[in-house]
Amino acid sequence: MATLFNNSAPAVTRSGDRVYVAAVPLRATKGPAQLLASAAYSFNFWDFQHFMVIISPPSSPTSHSRALVFDFQPKDPEDIQVALAALSGKPVPGVVRERKLSRLPKNKCSYVGYSNVNAVEVARKFNETWDTNLRIGHHDCRDYTNGLVEVLLGEENVLERLRQNSLNI
Template sequence: MSGLSFTKSTPTSGKDEIYVAAVALRATKGPGQLFMSAAYSLGVWNLQHFMVIIKPSSPPLNSQAIVFDFQPEDPENIYTALAALSGRAVPGVVLARKLRKLPRSRCWFVGYGEGDAVDKAYQFNNTWEVDLRIGLHDCRHYTNGLVEQLTGEKLVLEHLRRSNGGQS
């Protein structure tokens, strides 16, 4: 991928910064949650939840960034997990939340958005199909699609994976 540096950003006046972040997958309390936390701690790439963070060039006073992601409506429900793992579609939801600061780990700068990246992200979300199918239409596809919409860069997660040797 040309143009991706995956390093700390240097401020560019008037351009929104685009990041990709990974967090532990949510699971039912107990063994499932313990397993997902361990997988995340070990950096198992395929067992992480990916999302897009936009740091506007002129953020509102009460937040520094906005995170956008796609996940099951009820990610901690055992029946949702079983259905998703069996390849069935489950109801998904696109979320947008404010962040006070960027995550300190597993957060990569991937480029700059052209124009109002937050507005473009909301437009993208309005067209995103919300039936989630693991491996076919999940947080990875959402992240790749939104980053491409915002920066023009394709398959950002595959590039990040190669850059990090399969670990984060």
């Protein structure tokens, strides 16, 4: 089966931040919902994945910089009431997260470009203005990922490009 993503950055060495888009399984309540979300992710069902942006600073022999992941999700993604509300199109409280990564994911992670700006600073400013009322299919992790990549790289709708590329493999 073809992979949706390729995390290989070009061989060209630059001094700025590299930007990646990654996908992970949706989080759900334990039991059948979690099993369904994991199965959908395993079968590469595009709409059943959680998307995020990873910023990887330039590395040097003296630098031990780690990548940062930025994403948007419900405040309590494992609460069944939140899941039911979200699936019915009602807004639910969301949260923008920033976390450190020790390394890039090996699967479902694609290099999307090189940032000419201080990507971490720009991402943090973007997060300050992001509306945290989450609505599945209208204002969710996909919109967040597309918006942040557009601010960082100028590319509109990066997820559509990645989706089209995955269908053409």
